[in-house]
Amino acid sequence: xxxxxxxxxxxxxxxxxxxxxxxxxxxxxxxxxxxxxxxxxxxxxxxxxxxxxxxxxxxxxxxxxxxxxxxxxxxxxxxxxxxxxxxxxxxxxxxxxxxxxxxxxxxxxxxxxxxxxxxxxxxxxxxxxxxxxxxxxxxxxxxxxxxxxxxxxxxxxxxxxxxxxxxxxxxxxxxxxxxxxxxxxxxxxxxxxxxxxxxxxxxxxxxxxxxxxxxxxxxxxxxxxxxxxxxxxxxxxxxxxxxxxxxxxxxxxxxxxxxxxxxxxxxxxxxxxxxxxxxxxxxxxxxxxxxxxxxxxxxxxxxxxxxxxxxxxxxxxxxxxxxxxxxxxxxxxxxxxxxxxxxxxxxxxxxxxxxxxxxxxxxxxxxxxxxxxxx
Numbered sequence: 001x002x003x004x005x006x007x008x009x010x011x012x013x014x015x016x017x018x019x020x021x022x023x024x025x026x027x028x029x030x031x032x033x034x035x036x037x038x039x040x041x042x043x044x045x046x047x048x049x050x051x052x053x054x055x056x057x058x059x060x061x062x063x064x065x066x067x068x069x070x071x072x073x074x075x076x077x078x079x080x081x082x083x084x085x086x087x088x089x090x091x092x093x094x095x096x097x098x099x100x101x102x103x104x105x106x107x108x109x110x111x112x113x114x115x116x117x118x119x120x121x122x123x124x125x126x127x128x129x130x131x132x133x134x135x136x137x138x139x140x141x142x143x144x145x146x147x148x149x150x151x152x153x154x155x156x157x158x159x160x161x162x163x164x165x166x167x168x169x170x171x172x173x174x175x176x177x178x179x180x181x182x183x184x185x186x187x188x189x190x191x192x193x194x195x196x197x198x199x200x201x202x203x204x205x206x207x208x209x210x211x212x213x214x215x216x217x218x219x220x221x222x223x224x225x226x227x228x229x230x231x232x233x234x235x236x237x238x239x240x241x242x243x244x245x246x247x248x249x250x251x252x253x254x255x256x257x258x259x260x261x262x263x264x265x266x267x268x269x270x271x272x273x274x275x276x277x278x279x280x281x282x283x284x285x286x287x288x289x290x291x292x293x294x295x296x297x298x299x300x301x302x303x304x305x306x307x308x309x310x311x312x313x314x315x316x317x318x319x320x321x322x323x324x325x326x327x328x329x330x331x332x333x334x335x336x337x338x339x340x341x342x343x344x345x346x347x348x349x350x351x352x353x354x355x356x357x358x359x360x361x362x363x364x365x366x367x368x369x370x371x372x373x374x375x
Contacts, residue, residue: 001044001061001071003053009082009100010054012073016040016095019086023120024099025129026112027268031075034266035099036129040069055079055101062159063202064265065131070159070203072266073101078109084119130267131203134211138326142217148367149193150186151213153223153321154179155258158203160265163228165337167347172201174346175224178334181349182222182356186363203265206320213327220295220363221329223321226346227254228338235339236310237355239299240331241292242323243316254333255317291328295366299330302362306354307335307345332359 004011012035020037027034042061051058057074064070082102089095104112112118154175156162162171176198183194195216197209204212213221246252293314300313310333322329334355335342345351 001050001059003050003056003059005054006100009102010056010079012056012071012099012101014071014097016097019088019095020097021121022084022086022097023129024081024084024118026079026109026118027266028109028113030263031078031109032266033073033075033079033081033099033101034129035071035073036064037069037071037097039063039067042069055103060159060161060264062157062161063200064159065203070266072159072264075101078104078106078112080104080108080112081118131205131208134208134215137211138214139217147191147193148219149195149217150363151195151197151216151218151221151327152179152182153197153209153213153221155223155225155321156261157198157201158265160203160261163226163337165228165343166232166340167343169337169343169347171226171228171337174226174334174337174352176201177349178224178346178352178356181352182224182359185353185356185360189360189364191367192363205262205265205267206259209321210324210327213329214324218327220366221322221324221327222359223319223329223331224334225258225331226334226337226342227257229336230338232338232340234310235336235342236308237303237313237335238310238333239296239303239314240319240322240333241296241314241316242289242319242329244318246317247315248312251315251317255319258331259318259320288324288326288328292322292330294369295328295362296330298365298369299332299359299362302358302365303355306358307351308342 001014020040023036025034026032055076057076059071059073061071062069079101081099083100085098087096087098156172156175160172164170179196183196186192186194195218197212198204240251246255296314300309303309319331322331335346337343337346
């Protein structure tokens with residue numbers, strides 16, 4: 001993939017092994033251009049995406065939904081698609097997918113938004129532009145003696161990579177590897193049923209992560225992340241629970257950053273408020289929040305046995321992914337990828353296994369406590 005400036009346009013070129021089906025459309029607030037294609041295998045060096053050329057400030061790419069890959073271009077200014085074409089390959093030149101972007105004013109861009117897909121091949125025209133919304137349901141009471149159900153949410157994924165470490169480590173890969181290790185440990189104990197919100201490198205909307213947990217009848221929801229910070233020396237794990245009033249400015253900033261995941265993936269958020277309101281009903285359910293806090297305190301007690309912790313380890317803020325009204329939920333920041341030491345630890349399968357044991361112990365303690373309450 002490469003970017004270049006031609007007279008009057010910014011050109012995006014993807015070298016491909018064969019011609020894809022495709023769709024190109026624009027989004028506002030902020031200005032973005034989205035290119036959807038039939039699912040591809042990316043062969044780009046990680047962490048070396050072209051950016052900062054002409055009208056394109058930055059870009060990201062990845063699997064958006066099963067069968068669909070996506071490129072999202074963050075724009076410095078509104079644009080129109082001056083040209084989009086598949087250029088046939090030769091023995092010495094690969095197939096090229098080319099898109100030319102010409103600057104326009106805000107009024108002209110608003111007209112572009114009204115068009116829907118700006119240009120599309122026939123097969124993609126009929127396909128939905130966004131993954132289907134999962135129903136926000138939760139099953140009824142479980143039978144007596146049923147195993148507790150743990151939902152493990154690997155943060156980010158697909159077109160949303162999350163933080164990038166000093167050695168090029170990608171947050172979405174660390175969270176998925178940790179989620180799989182934690183699942184393996186929990187299932188090996190034969191005490192729990194475990195569901196992953198994602199088992200591969202694919203994008204999930206924040207509200208779909210919640211819906212998957214509720215649909216599975218989860219008794220506990222654990223969202224995994226590994227952030228970065230402008231201060232490279234800052235390191236250590238931390239645990240977050242939901243509150244509309246953040247515990248501190250850093251927690252508030254982190255929640256704002258994580259809540260932009262859908263925007264990063266090129267989702268149209270213009271009607272989001274109404275949709276989220278229908279799912280995140282009765283967020284003030286005191287029992288769910290209290291249970292989340294109890295589990296968070298247990299997590300802090302166990303994690304400090306195995307790893308460095310951030311000061312004031314248990315924090316709280318308005319994380320969208322924690323807003324299931326009837327599932328106790330926590331978000332674990334496993335460490336900072338901007339810290340060379342944390343990044344090295346999180347890249348280590350042995351260290352991830354050790355950290356997962358700490359989370360496992362906290363889950364055991366939480367459900368022992370729940371059983372004691374019953375008796």
